Amino acid sequence: MTHHAPPANGAQRMSGAEIFLRSLDAEGVEVVFGHPGGAVIKIYDEMARIQPNFKHVLVRHEQGGAHAAEGYAKATGKVGTVLVTSGPGATNTVTGIADAYMDSVPIVVFTGQVPTQLIGNDAFQECDTIGITRSITKHSFLVRDVRDLAQAVKKAYHIARTGRPGPVVVDLPKDVLLAETEFEYPKEVNLRGYRFKARGDDAKIQRAAAMIAEADKPLFYVGGGAVGADAADVLTRIARTARIPVTTTLHGLGAFPEDDELSVGMLGMHGTWYANMAVQNADLLIAVGARFDDRVTGKLESWAPHAKIVHIDIDPSSISKNVYVDCAIVGDVRDALMRLEPLAGACRTEAWLAQVQAWKAECPLAYEQGDGRLRAQYVLERLRRHTKGEAIVVTDVGQHQMWAAQYFQFLHARTHITSGGLGTMGFCFPAAMGAAFGRPDKTVVSISGDGGFVMNAQELSVAAAHGLPIKVVIINNKFLGMVRQWQELFHDERFSHTDLSDTNPDFVKLAEAHHCVGLRAETPDEVDGVIREAWAVSDRPAVMEFRVAKEEMVFPMVPAGASTDEMITKRLTPNAFV
Amino acid sequence: MSEQNTLTPQQILRKKAQGEAIGPGEQTHRHRHIIAVLLENSIGALNRVVNLFAARGFNLESVTVGETDDPSISRMTIATTGESRIIAQVNRQLNRLIDVLEVEDLTSEEYVERELCLLKVPYASDNRVELLDTLKIFQGKVVDVTTNTMTFEITGPAKKINAFIGMMKRYGVEEIARSGRVAMKRALLFGD
Numbered sequence: 001m002t003h004h005a006p007p008a009n010g011a012q013r014m015s016g017a018e019i020f021l022r023s024l025d026a027e028g029v030e031v032v033f034g035h036p037g038g039a040v041i042k043i044y045d046e047m048a049r050i051q052p053n054f055k056h057v058l059v060r061h062e063q064g065g066a067h068a069a070e071g072y073a074k075a076t077g078k079v080g081t082v083l084v085t086s087g088p089g090a091t092n093t094v095t096g097i098a099d100a101y102m103d104s105v106p107i108v109v110f111t112g113q114v115p116t117q118l119i120g121n122d123a124f125q126e127c128d129t130i131g132i133t134r135s136i137t138k139h140s141f142l143v144r145d146v147r148d149l150a151q152a153v154k155k156a157y158h159i160a161r162t163g164r165p166g167p168v169v170v171d172l173p174k175d176v177l178l179a180e181t182e183f184e185y186p187k188e189v190n191l192r193g194y195r196f197k198a199r200g201d202d203a204k205i206q207r208a209a210a211m212i213a214e215a216d217k218p219l220f221y222v223g224g225g226a227v228g229a230d231a232a233d234v235l236t237r238i239a240r241t242a243r244i245p246v247t248t249t250l251h252g253l254g255a256f257p258e259d260d261e262l263s264v265g266m267l268g269m270h271g272t273w274y275a276n277m278a279v280q281n282a283d284l285l286i287a288v289g290a291r292f293d294d295r296v297t298g299k300l301e302s303w304a305p306h307a308k309i310v311h312i313d314i315d316p317s318s319i320s321k322n323v324y325v326d327c328a329i330v331g332d333v334r335d336a337l338m339r340l341e342p343l344a345g346a347c348r349t350e351a352w353l354a355q356v357q358a359w360k361a362e363c364p365l366a367y368e369q370g371d372g373r374l375r376a377q378y379v380l381e382r383l384r385r386h387t388k389g390e391a392i393v394v395t396d397v398g399q400h401q402m403w404a405a406q407y408f409q410f411l412h413a414r415t416h417i418t419s420g421g422l423g424t425m426g427f428c429f430p431a432a433m434g435a436a437f438g439r440p441d442k443t444v445v446s447i448s449g450d451g452g453f454v455m456n457a458q459e460l461s462v463a464a465a466h467g468l469p470i471k472v473v474i475i476n477n478k479f480l481g482m483v484r485q486w487q488e489l490f491h492d493e494r495f496s497h498t499d500l501s502d503t504n505p506d507f508v509k510l511a512e513a514h515h516c517v518g519l520r521a522e523t524p525d526e527v528d529g530v531i532r533e534a535w536a537v538s539d540r541p542a543v544m545e546f547r548v549a550k551e552e553m554v555f556p557m558v559p560a561g562a563s564t565d566e567m568i569t570k571r572l573t574p575n576a577f578v
Numbered sequence: 579m580s581e582q583n584t585l586t587p588q589q590i591l592r593k594k595a596q597g598e599a600i601g602p603g604e605q606t607h608r609h610r611h612i613i614a615v616l617l618e619n620s621i622g623a624l625n626r627v628v629n630l631f632a633a634r635g636f637n638l639e640s641v642t643v644g645e646t647d648d649p650s651i652s653r654m655t656i657a658t659t660g661e662s663r664i665i666a667q668v669n670r671q672l673n674r675l676i677d678v679l680e681v682e683d684l685t686s687e688e689y690v691e692r693e694l695c696l697l698k699v700p701y702a703s704d705n706r707v708e709l710l711d712t713l714k715i716f717q718g719k720v721v722d723v724t725t726n727t728m729t730f731e732i733t734g735p736a737k738k739i740n741a742f743i744g745m746m747k748r749y750g751v752e753e754i755a756r757s758g759r760v761a762m763k764r765a766l767l768f769g770d
Contacts, residue, residue: 139675321667324585
């Protein structure tokens with residue numbers, strides 16, 4: 001039921017397309033990643049006519065547009081915006097929407113739709129966008145009346161941004177965009193079914209403080225929810241005051257500075273050995289905006305066997321979903337930590353911290369060096385030295401992603417962006433482009449493998465056209481490296497369809513064909529020179545191809561479904577061939 | 579909703595690993611659940627609710643939807659069978675839907691449920707009285723009659739409907755239409 005209030009005096013009559021554009025301006029949208037088509041042609045026409053305040057970036061594939069909006073959202077903390085046409089335009093965004101849903105990224109995707117009277121008629125470029133995206137959106141709207149359009153835009157941004165963030169789809173039939181009505185952007189949203197608990201219970205926060213005070217071996221386990229809630233500063237203060245070590249998930253990287261002695265880096269399948277040792281021996285886990293997923297816990301029954309668990313999360317359906325939680329604080333993570341801070345004094349953790357330091361010394365992250373062969377880990381270490389933890393690092397999915405997580409040492413929130421939950425190859429470069437639009441003050445480094453980079457390489461020319469000086473790193477081992485690693489470890493070295501040497505492009509030429517700078521390094525000696533050359537480029541992306549050893553594997557590793565205690569810590573590269 | 583009263587997967591796996599039995603009180607067994615959902619009376623809202631059950635592999639035994647005293651709000655009654663732990667999780671996820679105003683698992687409460695059934699049977703002069711006698715016992719009504727068939731309407735809890743259908747089988751039922759359950763929490767309780 002919608003009530004169409006009569007417009008206030010002075011409200012202007014205009015087309016749905018113009019209302020849409022003015023609504024985005026009213027919402028403070030800075031950049032829209034879009035691609036035109038028949039169903040949204042009126043929007044593009046009005047865009048040329050009225051020149052809205054936001055920047056429109058013409059992407060070359062709608063999937064790239066969706067990932068760019070994700071990268072923008074993750075780098076800035078604002079909502080990312082996508083605008084595409086009906087049918088294939090909409091379906092091409094589906095991977096990006098699913099990715100945003102898994103990783104709780106606030107984006108709004110506006111899709112064109114065939115005119116309302118043709119919906120369900122198998123019209124040209126028609127698909128049931130709302131139906132297709134229902135299970136991968138936080139919410140969606142099909143706008144059937146132009147008088148509901150501004151309210152739908154307002155609601156979409158509100159829903160995407162608040163509570164546990166996520167993607168929202170707004171489907172816009174062509175006739176609604178053509179119809180006219182008076183425009184007034186609503187000041188408030190009316191969503192009686194939408195409620196989230198912003199403020200955790202006082203009693204629970206006091207109980208958590210008491211549990212922390214009693215613990216001998218406490219450990220912070222920090223996920224992406226802490227970054228999303230901008231809670232890194234207060235988390236860092238509590239950990240340092242209370243002397244509690246911190247491990248983060250993949251998405252939690254940067255929530256706590258990894259150069260701090262209290263940091264044990266990332267936990268889970270490819271986490272550090274010492275982080276996983278800390279989890280297995282801790283008597284209290286304080287989970288902050290994390291969801292105990294299978295890549296973190298491994299074999300569930302033997303994970304964190306001695307720990308009581310405090311869980312702070314905005315989403316009540318995350319509580320006790322996999323692991324029993326002794327004290328659940330449902331509410332905004334930042335708010336809960338701010339109220340926990342005055343209650344958390346120094347803990348008696350000296351013996352525990354000494355144990356953690358001993359584990360760090362016993363089995364640090366390591367790889368083979370000095371044999372003249374180029375390895376991904378070396379490239380990432382050199383990049384870390386060069387950027388000093390100040391760049392925004394965006395990664396794709398696979399071995400390079402895990403090495404970047406292990407070796408980059410993240411110091412600040414929102415400086416590590418990756419596709420975690422869905423594990424979308426091809427995420428990286430467009431997301432880096434989105435981050436570069438959102439944070440022009442920061443150096444943005446895009447790190448992909450050769451497999452994933454090709455999946456959305458078309459966006460290179462978009463970044464070049466906008467003069468974005470993105471540093472594009474391709475870790476090329478001529479293989480789908482992570483699949484190859486599983487084939488080597490668990491499938492008797494049957495390297496079925498993972499060899500990319502016959503189908504990889506020449507990445508230097510690929511870069512140049514897209515108006516970017518192309519560079520290549522094949523030995524460790526060449527790495528610093530290539531990095532320096534790339535950083536000297538200021539008006540377009542610089543693509544660096546690093547040809548690395550293909551046999552290298554990511555360690556430590558908890559094999560899928562194995563207990564965290566059964567971590568494989570090391571396997572040296574065979575010297576047979578490059 | 580944040581307090582859990584069912585075992586988590588980790589607890590279940592640990593118990594199994596240690597060879598401990600998981601008792602019926604620990605709610606890992608499959609039970610019938612009647613869930614009442616208040617939701618926006620809007621296009622797609624019903625779909626979202628049903629989708630959540632489908633996505634978790636639940637077979638919905640019946641779903642009924644209708645307007646409430648407020649025409650902008652619909653009430654759904656869902657009858658399903660599943661592990662309490664997963665049902666509780668689905669209920670939390672239902673609460674997360676923006677179109678959903680309220681979710682109530684009636685199974686944990688005292689509640690009344692009713693279902694309506696229309697049933698068409700052939701008759702002849704020799705069994706007509708017998709049929710009507712049975713119908714009377716079940717407090718049903720004849721809502722349609724032809725020279726050789728009668729259509730009955732009965733209402734009641736699903737068990738009563740099942741019993742009536744069982745009684746009618748030997749006459750050769752031609753057609754059955756069941757409404758699915760509607761249910762409501764009892765307002766007043768007078769102790770045990």
